[in-house]
Amino acid sequence: MQNLKRSSLSGFGAGIVVFIGIILTLPVHSTLQCPTGGVSQGSFAVIDVTVLDGEVFRQWWDVWIANGPAWQVGHNPDPSENLPRLDGRDHTLFPGLIDAHVHTFGTTLNDASRFGVTTILDRFTNPALGAIKRSARQYVPTSHFDGHTHITSR
Amino acid sequence: MTVNRRIRVYLLEAHYQFIDVLREPLFSISVLAFPLVFYLFFGVILNFGGTSMPMQTYMLATYGVFGILGPALFNFGVGLATERDTGMLLLKQTTPMPVGAYFSAKVTTALIFGATVVSALFLIAAYAAGVALFRWQWFALAGVLLAGVVPFCTLGLAIGAWVKGRSAVAIVNLIFLPMSMLSGLWIPIYVFSDFMQNMALVLPAYHHAQLALKVIGMDSGQPILLHVIVLVGQTFIFLIVAALGFRRVGGFSIRKS
Structure with a gap:
């Protein structure tokens, strides 16, 4: 009987350990990879890139991305030595675009980031869908460089 | 009864009730497979939301509630009614086992099945549907x-205390399936008309689902306290209903040993 008690206890304990172990193996946001791979999210520098500042294309600029948004832009902003550096030659960076008239459905929001649109105004949407779409923001990488466009969210 | 002896009785009762449920593979398999298959179909294969509308994440929470609801309702509702009809409950009452051990074993069994469903759902969501959450x-x-x-166990207890074994499965299904649907566990609640959405406010599964959705930021925006108060209040109501049911059939006598 004592053995049965011990085996019950160890069974419960093992179950709890397995349950916690399973949760610990699940993917978390911090380990998400950039869709294109190879470029870390967060902080990095893009060197010798063409930058559109809204009016003018500025060539051979360096852009220092710090935890998502652009932190310093210009010639030789002297980013930290430890930052990953990306070769920006033959590429163009521009601020996230705003699409002011959108009707989203299905997977259409996926296309927005592909075309550099980071802000949309959705029309005639069921307000109840808003909560889900707002939460979808966290699924967009805070910073995304795919070789053609650079996107920083919000 | 010494504390050590009491703990042993509680553990042994939980152990044997769990084995008893495992010996009914149809029950175990259906309770485990039902939410997983539904999630696979509606959350992964028929993923109408796309990655921009993370329906997989939304449904992970709601099907998680569905997966907890099933074992709790069936194990308590059907199990209790059947054991009362077959005389097993009476037999247990003739033993020195504290009445709490019987209930605690049922809750533990529901908890083990619930944890199994939740683990499997999490694994499917993470590795088949690409769901990623923060660790917390x-x-x-x-x-x-x-x-x-x-x-949910107290709801099952209330049902089990009133219905007979033969009708228990039908009654539990009559509550389990419509409540799951109306609480937005299968498809999002906002798809329903305002009338049906208001109706969901009285259902415990709705409030539990809203608490689960709150964790992932996809709830309807009502305060946490509202859901907690409703769930605690309903738990007490179910307990009272169960107590009345047991009094009617001359059920449990509380031992002081």
């Missing part, structure tokens, strides 16, 4: 889901 969200979601065992 995984743990909080698991905690909130498993906490739902308490109100």
Whole structure:
């Protein structure tokens, strides 16, 4: 009987350990990879890139991305030595675009980031869908460089 | 009865009730497979939301509630009614076992099945549907889901205390399936008309689902306190209903040993 008690206890304990172990193996946001791979999210520098500042294309600029948004832009902003550096030659960076008239459905929001649109105004949407779409923001990488466009969210 | 002896009785009763349920593979398999298959179909294969509308994440929370609801309702509702009809309950009452051990074993069994469903759902969501949450969200979601065992077990207890074994499965299904649907566990609640959405406010599964959705930021925006108060209040109501049912059939006598 004592053995049965011990085996019950160890069974419960093992179950709890397995349950916690399973949760610990699940993917978390911090380990998400950039869709294109190879470029870390967060902080990095893009060197010798063409930058559109809204009016003018500025060539051979360096852009220092710090935890998502652009932190310093210009010639030789002297980013930290430890930052990953990306070769920006033959590429163009521009601020996230705003699409002011959108009707989203299905997977259409996926296309927005592909075309550099980071802000949309959705029309005639069921307000109840808003909560889900707002939460979808966290699924967009805070910073995304795919070789053609650079996107920083919000 | 010494504390050590009491703990042993509680553990042994939980152990044997769990084995008893495992010996009914149809029950175990259906309770485990039902939410997983539904999630696979509606959350993964028929994923109408796309990655921009993370329906997989939304449904992970709601099907998690569904997965907790099933074992709790069936194990308590059907199990209790059947054991009362077959005389097993009476037999247990003739033993020195404290009445709490019987209930605690049923809750533990529901908890083990619930944890198994939640683990499997998490694995499917993470590796088949690409769901990624923050670490604290995984743990909080698991905690909130498993906490739902308490109100759902008391609902099962209330059912089991009133219905006969033969009709228990039908009655539990009559409550289980419509409540799951109307609480937005299968398809999002906002798809329903305002009338049906208002109707969901009286259902415990709706409030539990909203708490689970709150963890991942996809709830309807009502305050946490509202859901907690409703669930605690309903738990007490179910307990009172169960007590009345047991009094009617001359049920449990509380031992002081």
